[in-house]
Amino acid sequence: EAQVTQNPRYLITVTGKKLTVTCSQNMNHEYMSWYRQDPGLGLRQIYYSMNVEVTDKGDVPEGYKVSRKEKRNFPLILESPSPNQTSLYFCASSLSGYSPLHFGNGTRLTVT
């Protein structure tokens, strides 16, 4: 089944403790992206990747890192999480940067 898989689904952590949210897609998509979703603000792009080893900042990249060492994987790294990073995070992929996105099921992160 074609899908985008994110893990974990839920995560509660404390300020400053490094964490990684994994994202993997099995559709051989070139483009991958991370979004955060907050009430009233919609989906905002954190980082995106047009292809392997090519990543770039979205609208809200501060406090996040990504890597794209393989086509299928695009992990999101929070080196020192803070409470303002409490949010619902979605990974998405598409054939190209302008094709419809396929979303993962989301990761709800709480930073205390």
Next chain:
Amino acid sequence: EDKVVQSPLSLVVHEGDTVTLNCSYEVTNFRSLLWYKQEKKAPTFLFMLTSSGIEKKSGRLSSILDKKELFSILNITATQTGDSAVYLCAVDDPYNNNDMRFGAGTRLTVKP
């Protein structure tokens, strides 16, 4: 700055009603407008619109784009409780970080 505004923010109707959701946008370089449906988890793709005046239709859902007035509408006829969801509009601006800029969404509740 690119902007996507959806209205209304929320809507409550009864089964069988017809609803119209609105999406207006201001982007520097428009390529396409996309509609997604978000139930409890991941947004799922509904329509992609690139040309004015051409209706896209899928069952009881339809959508149309007006590139002159910079808006799109999503119509749902004979609503069912399964249509309850948040409907997201996104606009693709290829020169803005390859980002799909999302609106805040319209929360539709269909009561039996």
